[in-house]
Amino acid sequence: MGRSSKDKRDIYYRLAKEEGWRARSAFKLLQLDQEFNLFTGVNRAVDLCAAPGSWSQVLSRKLRGLEEKGEKDEEVKIVAVDLQAMAPLAGVTQIQGDITKVSTAQEIIRHFEGQPADLVVCDGAPDVTGLHDVDEYIQAQLLLAALNITTHVLKPGGTFVAKIFRGKDVTLLYSQLKIFFSGVTCAKPRSSRNSSIEAFVVCQNYSPPEGYVPNMSNPLLDHSYDVDFNQLEGPNRVIVPFLACGDLSAFDSDRTYPLQLDSGKRYEYTPPTQLPIRPPYQQACHLRKNNLLSREDAKRPDQSQDETGPPAKSNSSV
Numbered sequence: 001m002g003r004s005s006k007d008k009r010d011i012y013y014r015l016a017k018e019e020g021w022r023a024r025s026a027f028k029l030l031q032l033d034q035e036f037n038l039f040t041g042v043n044r045a046v047d048l049c050a051a052p053g054s055w056s057q058v059l060s061r062k063l064r065g066l067e068e069k070g071e072k073d074e075e076v077k078i079v080a081v082d083l084q085a086m087a088p089l090a091g092v093t094q095i096q097g098d099i100t101k102v103s104t105a106q107e108i109i110r111h112f113e114g115q116p117a118d119l120v121v122c123d124g125a126p127d128v129t130g131l132h133d134v135d136e137y138i139q140a141q142l143l144l145a146a147l148n149i150t151t152h153v154l155k156p157g158g159t160f161v162a163k164i165f166r167g168k169d170v171t172l173l174y175s176q177l178k179i180f181f182s183g184v185t186c187a188k189p190r191s192s193r194n195s196s197i198e199a200f201v202v203c204q205n206y207s208p209p210e211g212y213v214p215n216m217s218n219p220l221l222d223h224s225y226d227v228d229f230n231q232l233e234g235p236n237r238v239i240v241p242f243l244a245c246g247d248l249s250a251f252d253s254d255r256t257y258p259l260q261l262d263s264g265k266r267y268e269y270t271p272p273t274q275l276p277i278r279p280p281y282q283q284a285c286h287l288r289k290n291n292l293l294s295r296e297d298a299k300r301p302d303q304s305q306d307e308t309g310p311p312a313k314s315n316s317s318v
């Protein structure tokens with residue numbers, strides 16, 4: 001048996017078979033619930049990127065009380081969205097659609113009879129190319145698309161849970177999420193493989209900026225909407241385009257960035273045009289190489305400032 005097939009047959013793979021889950025991913029949502037108590041008081045839930053349906057199974061079993069009460073809770077409504085069709089599930093309405101489309105948001109709202117959702121979860125993943133930067137970029141785009149459709153359907157105070165790749169530019173995504181949620185925590189459930197940079201953001205207390213009007217023109221995946229991004233103003237522009245290689249502001253040739261070094265010295269750093277912004281340590285190396293900095297000042301800042309470390313194994317608030 002090859003290494004990868006052995007990996008697939010880990011404890012959660014076996015448990016999923018035993019307990020009738022469609023995928024081992026079910027345990028990720030169950031473990032996130034143990035940690036964050038996601039399901040209390042939830043009557044309307046949306047599962048984005050749901051196929052083959054193990055997260056929808058978890059929602060159905062937990063929210064409709066099939067396990068605990070042995071009866072259905074008819075109050076509960078669950079909608080599952082995916083590009084692909086999936087086998088029917090008790091108590092789950094399926095929408096075969098694209099989460100980047102406003103029509104999908106409208107369909108969800110129709111199903112909830114105009115009421116907003118209490119919880120939106122998204123375990124979405126694009127087809128992996130094997131090129132890490134490309135995969136990270138596409139995953140980030142999918143997360144922003146999930147966030148965007150969530151702003152159409154989630155109630156104020158509601159919760160959003162989504163898969164995130166903890167790549168080198170993950171802090172940009174955290175800052176996007178923190179615009180909309182007062183609590184953003186990054187969690188790595190035990191069932192998520194240590195070898196993967198996958199983690200989950202648990203975003204609590206949805207509180208969009210005052211005056212924010214949900215629209216689908218922000219994410220870069222679909223340019224077919226009428227709203228011109230440049231026409232959007234104030235809080236409606238808060239979802240900025242995401243660049244896997246850096247922050248757009250690095251392209252402002254006239255902008256300077258404060259650089260705080262271990263010795264306490266501060267520098268005003270102006271990046272050359274067309275150069276992606278660097279984390280502090282790389283910036284220091286760049287300055288050192290160009291004789292702009294003493295050797296002592298160029299030494300590595302402590303780890304807590306370096307955002308490019310390996311994936312965390314425990315939960316961390318961001």
Ligand SMILES: C[S@@+](CC[C@H](N)C(=O)[O-])C[C@H]1O[C@@H](n2cnc3c(N)ncnc32)[C@H](O)[C@@H]1O
Nearest residue numbers: 025049051052053054055082083098099123125
């Ligand atoms: C890892 S699977 C989800 C597994 C699921 N949570 C479960 O537990 O069974 C990722 C899913 O994302 C879906 N997906 C990717 N992009 C999408 C999009 N733009 N709209 C809807 N679904 C999408 C894929 O079709 C795929 O089924």
